[in-house]
Structure formats: C-alpha cells, structure tokens
Amino acid sequence: MKAVHFGAGNIGRGFVGLLLHEAGYEVVFADVADALIDQLASTPSYEVHEVGEKPTIKTVDNYRALNSRSQEQDVIVEISTADIVTTAVGPNVLKFLAPVIAQAIALRSDDLRPLQVMACENAINATDTLRREVEQAFDGPASDLTARAVFANTAVDRIVPNQAAGQGLDVTVETFFEWVIDRTPFEGNAPDIPGATYVDDLAPYIERKLFTVNTGHASAAYFGYAAGVEKIADAMADDAIAAKVRAVLEETKQLLVSKHGFEAAEQEAYVQKILRRFENQHLPDTVVRVGRAPLRKLSRKERFVGPAAELAETGTHPAALLEAMQAALSFTAADDPEVTALAEILATQEPGEATTSITGLEAGHPLHAPVRELIAQHSPGHHTA
Ligand SMILES: NC(=O)c1ccc[n+]([C@@H]2O[C@H](COP(=O)([O-])OP(=O)(O)OC[C@H]3O[C@@H](n4cnc5c(N)ncnc54)[C@H](O)[C@@H]3O)[C@@H](O)[C@H]2O)c1
Numbered sequence: 001m002k003a004v005h006f007g008a009g010n011i012g013r014g015f016v017g018l019l020l021h022e023a024g025y026e027v028v029f030a031d032v033a034d035a036l037i038d039q040l041a042s043t044p045s046y047e048v049h050e051v052g053e054k055p056t057i058k059t060v061d062n063y064r065a066l067n068s069r070s071q072e073q074d075v076i077v078e079i080s081t082a083d084i085v086t087t088a089v090g091p092n093v094l095k096f097l098a099p100v101i102a103q104a105i106a107l108r109s110d111d112l113r114p115l116q117v118m119a120c121e122n123a124i125n126a127t128d129t130l131r132r133e134v135e136q137a138f139d140g141p142a143s144d145l146t147a148r149a150v151f152a153n154t155a156v157d158r159i160v161p162n163q164a165a166g167q168g169l170d171v172t173v174e175t176f177f178e179w180v181i182d183r184t185p186f187e188g189n190a191p192d193i194p195g196a197t198y199v200d201d202l203a204p205y206i207e208r209k210l211f212t213v214n215t216g217h218a219s220a221a222y223f224g225y226a227a228g229v230e231k232i233a234d235a236m237a238d239d240a241i242a243a244k245v246r247a248v249l250e251e252t253k254q255l256l257v258s259k260h261g262f263e264a265a266e267q268e269a270y271v272q273k274i275l276r277r278f279e280n281q282h283l284p285d286t287v288v289r290v291g292r293a294p295l296r297k298l299s300r301k302e303r304f305v306g307p308a309a310e311l312a313e314t315g316t317h318p319a320a321l322l323e324a325m326q327a328a329l330s331f332t333a334a335d336d337p338e339v340t341a342l343a344e345i346l347a348t349q350e351p352g353e354a355t356t357s358i359t360g361l362e363a364g365h366p367l368h369a370p371v372r373e374l375i376a377q378h379s380p381g382h383h384t385a
C-alpha cells in the first residue's frame with residue numbers, strides 16, 4: 001500500500017505521515033522545501049515525540065521523499081499508482097497541487113482501485129476545494145476522473161508546534177489526536193487507518209473542531225501576542241487571557257449546540273479538554289505560529305467571522321469574538337506576508353471597504369457594522385462616523 005503525502009512539515013510528519021505509516025502504508029512525502037526533502041530522502045527514519053501526560057516516542061520509517069517542484073514528474077508517476085493522496089500544506093496551497101494530482105489521475109490505470117484523496121487542512125471541506133481544482137485541471141472525460149478518484153473531507157486535530165532548530169526531522173507533538181473522515185464517498189471501501197474515525201456527516205465535527213479548537217487557539221494567540229507573551233501555554237496561564245478565551249468559546253458553544261444539536265454538557269466537556277490542551281507546558285507552541293496568516297483566519301468561513309456571523313444573524317451580539325478579532329487586527333508578527341497585506345488594506349481602504357475585503361462581510365450583514373467599528377480604530381486617518 002502506498003500513500004503520497006504533500007507537505008512534510010509539522011502535521012505532515014507528526015500526524016498524517018505517522019498514522020499512515022502505522023496503518024501499513026509506504027509514505028512518499030512530497031514537498032517544495034529543498035533542505036527538508038534532501039534530509040528526509042537521506043534519513044531512513046525519524047521520531048515523533050508525544051509530550052504530555054503519557055509521553056511516548058514513535059519511529060516512522062518505510063518512507064521516501066520527493067521534491068514536488070524539481071521532481072514533479074516523479075510525483076505524478078508515484079500518485080498514478082498510489083492508494084491514497086493526503087495533503088497538509090495550508091488551504092491556500094491546494095490549488096498548486098491540483099494540476100499534479102490531475103495529471104496523475106489521467107495516467108492512472110482503470111484496473112486500479114480509485115485513488116483516495118483527503119486534504120488534511122484547517123478549513124471547512126478543504127478536500128472539496130481540492131476536488132474542484134483537480135476537476136478544472138483534469139484533461140480528459142469527467143467520467144474518468146469520477147471512476148479513478150474519490151475525494152473525502154476530513155477534520156484533523158493534533159497540536160504540532162514549530163520544531164526547534166537542531167531537532168532534525170524529529171517532531172514534538174501533543175499526545176492527543178483526532179482524524180475524522182467522511183465515510184460516504186468511499187462507498188464501503190474506506191481505507192483502514194487505525195486511529196481515524198469515520199462518520200456519515202462530517203459537517204458538525206469539522207465546525208466543532210474549527211470553531212472550538214482553532215477559534216480558541218487563535219484567540220489565545222492574539223490576546224497573548226497583545227500582552228507580550230511568547231508561548232500559548234503561558235498565555236493560558238494568565239487568568240485575564242484565559243477568561244477572554246473562555247468567553248469566546250462560550251459564544252461558539254452556543255452556536256454549535258443550537259446548530260448541530262450537540263448536548264451542552266458534551267460540548268462543555270469538549271471545551272474543557274481543549275483548554276487543558278492549550279495549557280500543556282510541555283508543548284513549545286508559540287503565539288506567532290498559532291496567530292500566523294491573520295487574513296486567512298479573519299476570512300468569511302473561518303474561525304472568527306464564520307461563527308460570529310451566524311450568531312449575529314440570529315440576533316446574538318458576539319462580543320467576545322469581536323474582542324478576539326480586535327486583537328487579531330493588532331497582530332504584527334514579523335515575516336508573515338499576511339500581516340503585511342492586512343496592514344496594507346487597513347492603510348489604504350476606508351473602514352467599510354476594508355471590512356468587506358478582510359472578512360467577506362457585505363455592508364448589509366448584521367456583523368458588518370460592529371466589525372467596521374473595530375477596523376476604523378485600526379485605519380489611520382479614517383473616522384468611525
Ligand atoms: N500544526 C498543527 O498543529 C496543525 C494541526 C492540524 C492541522 N494543521 C493544518 O495542516 C496544514 C499544514 O500545517 P503545518 O503546521 O504542518 O505547516 P508547516 O508549515 O509545518 O508545513 C507545511 C508544509 O507544506 C509545504 N508546502 C508548501 N507549499 C507546498 C507545495 N506547493 N507543495 C508541496 N508542499 C508544500 C511546506 O514546505 C511545509 O513543509 C495547515 O492547513 C494547518 O492548518 C496544522
């Protein structure tokens with residue numbers, strides 16, 4: 001069994017690659033980072049260090065590594081005979097992988113079982129996004145694509161911080177993990193991946209994950225950054241920050257319980273567990289990593305505006321989410337292209353227009369005016385009136 005995995009970074013090596021390896025797949029890592037791929041290609045194994053209550057060390061071997069830029073044709077050939085393709089590259093990168101996957105599917109023999117494609121990104125239905133890009137790039141009858149590949153949405157959850165310099169390929173991760181996969185596209189032939197959970201309706205799980213883990217995480221990051229704190233665990237150790245994060249998760253809990261019918265007590269237990277994960281002092285996770293890409297995080301379907309807009313539509317004022325968005329607008333970490341792009345929008349567009357550019361909210365939406373007020377405070381030379 002062979003899996004091609006795009007993105008040999010934190011979650012790629014520390015979670016998806018590990019689970020596929022444990023499931024018995026030979027994993028072919030494909031990445032554009034030259035040094036990383038060279039190191040993986042020349043190192044027969046690496047370790048995953050799970051830190052927390054019951055720390056363990058797991059070894060990953062039986063993998064190969066290809067540079068998906070300089071060895072693109074080799075990656076296409078590998079995918080054409082693979083069982084699975086997974087990705088963990090960031091949702092905005094999926095469009096660059098699609099032509100490679102499309103060419104591989106075109107090459108694929110009809111005798112093989114359909115390629116099973118799963119994007120493992122923090123975004124709602126990222127695999128659907130990838131599928132649409134692959135459909136556009138596919139050169140051949142649509143029926144060939146349908147016959148030769150199945151696409152399943154997933155939700156992945158494991159905190160994998162940026163790794164310390166000098167750690168080589170080894171990855172430090174939390175002990176917790178969850179990989180929830182939509183069973184329905186596989187029509188009875190879902191891959192056997194121990195540790196993965198299959199469900200018939202992914203929507204509640206993916207929204208619960210994004211709007212609890214990632215909303216809470218990003219809130220801790222932006223409040224922590226504003227307070228001059230470096231680590232997520234230290235931000236959570238600050239009572240004032242922890243209370244603000246808690247307030248944000250109260251709001252998303254209200255939405256998730258009413259929208260998806262989760263029991264309030266079950267959702268509360270989920271929230272508590274996640275707060276404990278953020279507090280994990282063994283995990284060297286930083287506010288800069290978790291706050292990365294603020295424009296993506298402030299976009300329409302994402303962890304802040306997604307739930308806040310739905311709450312506003314039902315007449316609830318999402319005060320805590322708005323406070324977290326306010327902190328996000330103040331995130332100025334260096335070396336983040338989205339920080340620069342956000343500053344450019346704030347500096348050049350009037351607040352109403354900037355609100356739509358950043359959040360995708362149209363002027364008539366009930367969340368537009370409160371967000372516009374926040375943005376006006378960040379727009380040099382603009383007035384709130
Ligand atoms: N780290 C986590 O805790 C975590 C947990 C769950 C989900 N995720 C999601 O997983 C994805 C990856 O996150 P990460 O933390 O591993 O990031 P990362 O930066 O550590 O890894 C991303 C990798 O993708 C590679 N990449 C970029 N463009 C590429 C391309 N065109 N082709 C092939 N490879 C390319 C990069 O070189 C990098 O090695 C994101 O969508 C993230 O939201 C991360």
Ligand SMILES: O=P(O)(O)OC[C@@H](O)[C@@H](O)[C@H](O)[C@H](O)CO
Pocket residue numbers: 122156157158159160213214217218289290291292293
């Ligand atoms: O990866 P991002 O930038 O979408 O979000 C940063 C973190 O919140 C995220 O990577 C979490 O660590 C992860 O989603 C936990 O499952």
